[in-house]
Amino acid sequence: MFEIINVKTSLRIEMVDVTEKIERQISKSGIENGICYITVPHTTAAITINENADPSVKFDIISGLTILAPAGADYTHLEGNSDSHIKTSIIGSTLTLIIDSRKMALGTWQSVYFYEFDGPRNRNLYIKVVKD
Amino acid sequence: MFEIINVKTSLRIEMVDVTEKIERQISKSGIENGICYITVPHTTAAITINENADPSVKFDIISGLTILAPAGADYTHLEGNSDSHIKTSIIGSTLTLIIDSRKMALGTWQSVYFYEFDGPRNRNLYIKVVKD
Amino acid sequence: MFEIINVKTSLRIEMVDVTEKIERQISKSGIENGICYITVPHTTAAITINENADPSVKFDIISGLTILAPAGADYTHLEGNSDSHIKTSIIGSTLTLIIDSRKMALGTWQSVYFYEFDGPRNRNLYIKVVKD
Numbered sequence: 001m002f003e004i005i006n007v008k009t010s011l012r013i014e015m016v017d018v019t020e021k022i023e024r025q026i027s028k029s030g031i032e033n034g035i036c037y038i039t040v041p042h043t044t045a046a047i048t049i050n051e052n053a054d055p056s057v058k059f060d061i062i063s064g065l066t067i068l069a070p071a072g073a074d075y076t077h078l079e080g081n082s083d084s085h086i087k088t089s090i091i092g093s094t095l096t097l098i099i100d101s102r103k104m105a106l107g108t109w110q111s112v113y114f115y116e117f118d119g120p121r122n123r124n125l126y127i128k129v130v131k132d
Numbered sequence: 133m134f135e136i137i138n139v140k141t142s143l144r145i146e147m148v149d150v151t152e153k154i155e156r157q158i159s160k161s162g163i164e165n166g167i168c169y170i171t172v173p174h175t176t177a178a179i180t181i182n183e184n185a186d187p188s189v190k191f192d193i194i195s196g197l198t199i200l201a202p203a204g205a206d207y208t209h210l211e212g213n214s215d216s217h218i219k220t221s222i223i224g225s226t227l228t229l230i231i232d233s234r235k236m237a238l239g240t241w242q243s244v245y246f247y248e249f250d251g252p253r254n255r256n257l258y259i260k261v262v263k264d
Numbered sequence: 265m266f267e268i269i270n271v272k273t274s275l276r277i278e279m280v281d282v283t284e285k286i287e288r289q290i291s292k293s294g295i296e297n298g299i300c301y302i303t304v305p306h307t308t309a310a311i312t313i314n315e316n317a318d319p320s321v322k323f324d325i326i327s328g329l330t331i332l333a334p335a336g337a338d339y340t341h342l343e344g345n346s347d348s349h350i351k352t353s354i355i356g357s358t359l360t361l362i363i364d365s366r367k368m369a370l371g372t373w374q375s376v377y378f379y380e381f382d383g384p385r386n387r388n389l390y391i392k393v394v395k396d
Contacts, residue, residue, distance in 0.1 A: 041370060041372075041374060042373075076323050077318055078320070089312050093312065093313040094360055
């Protein structure tokens with residue numbers, strides 16, 4: 001099963017929890033054990049796993065990444081969003097998740113986050129769910 | 133085959149070679165060709181591949197990551213381990229490895245490392261091994 | 265299908281577009297829907313997806329990564345390429361891509377890049393293509 005799902009972002013830089021959107025696809029597929037493959041088809045947005053408990057963690061991750069690749073730095077790319085491309089390479093555009101007993105095999109405090117680095121925009125996620 | 137294996141860490145920040153632990157699971161599965169999927173179910177620990185030959189490489193990687201996300205920086209998260217969450221997002225929580233002829237397809241100098249960023253702790257790895 | 269393909273790099277630090285090389289393997293396999301697994305079997309080179317439209321993006325990503333892990337920093341590893349190992353851990357050594365309708369499911373502006381961090385060298389990529 002290959003699906004494209006929509007993610008609407010509302011800030012230039014933002015972490016959006018997409019765990020439920022992905023769980024819905026897994027549930028829809030009816031697959032009990034397998035793998036969920038995700039690709040972000042954009043070059044200024046990324047995907048990874050991090051903590052869902054305390055919102056201040058999201059704030060600190062975004063601050064930390066902004067220090068690593070500042071928005072106003074002296075870049076050559078004329079669109080002015082090179083910081084977004086650098087952050088995308090650092091975080092990564094794909095994620096591969098284990099499905100066990102109809103759910104993603106994640107830890108208690110983990111959620112899957114879509115990292116918007118050049119929003120706000122209407123974004124997509126490519127999702128493929130495969131049975132063992 | 134889905135298994136949870138234990139990794140005991142002994143420092144706050146540390147790279148632990150888990151190549152043999154993973155090879156043992158692959159060997160136990162009896163799979164000749166396939167894929168090994170790994171998830172770190174924690175939000176302050178990560179997994180990736182790097183050099184196993186000279187221990188000074190590990191030292192330099194840890195120093196380098198500590199400069200990128202310093203432990204004492206001015207974070208908002210009250211647990212005081214935001215640097216660990218940032219490092220986790222940079223390195224990544226999942227790894228997907230090719231199994232060829234009953235072994236992980238790795239280069240000569242490569243090992244799989246569990247990156248502890250907020251230890252020492254008792255940690256887990258989720259491993260799924262799938263036949264082609 | 266498991267194959268090793270060659271990537272020749274010409275600079276110390278460089279992003280080489282390997283999209284066509286990978287597409288050729290997928291095409292050769294005849295697989296319509298499935299997954300393409302890639303591993304870089306080196307500890308000073310990495311792989312990820314980024315923009316293929318404006319060459320200045322590549323220039324800015326390389327500059328940005330060089331600031332994060334400078335080549336001349338005070339490292340302990342005597343080979344003098346610790347910056348390359350750090351960059352490799354940041355970007356990552358593996359990539360898992362969805363194959364849909366005989367092609368990689370990528371966005372319009374995306375290409376797969378081999379990140380050389382200690383070249384010029386003759387490098388390899390391990391590629392496995394699996395049918396659903």
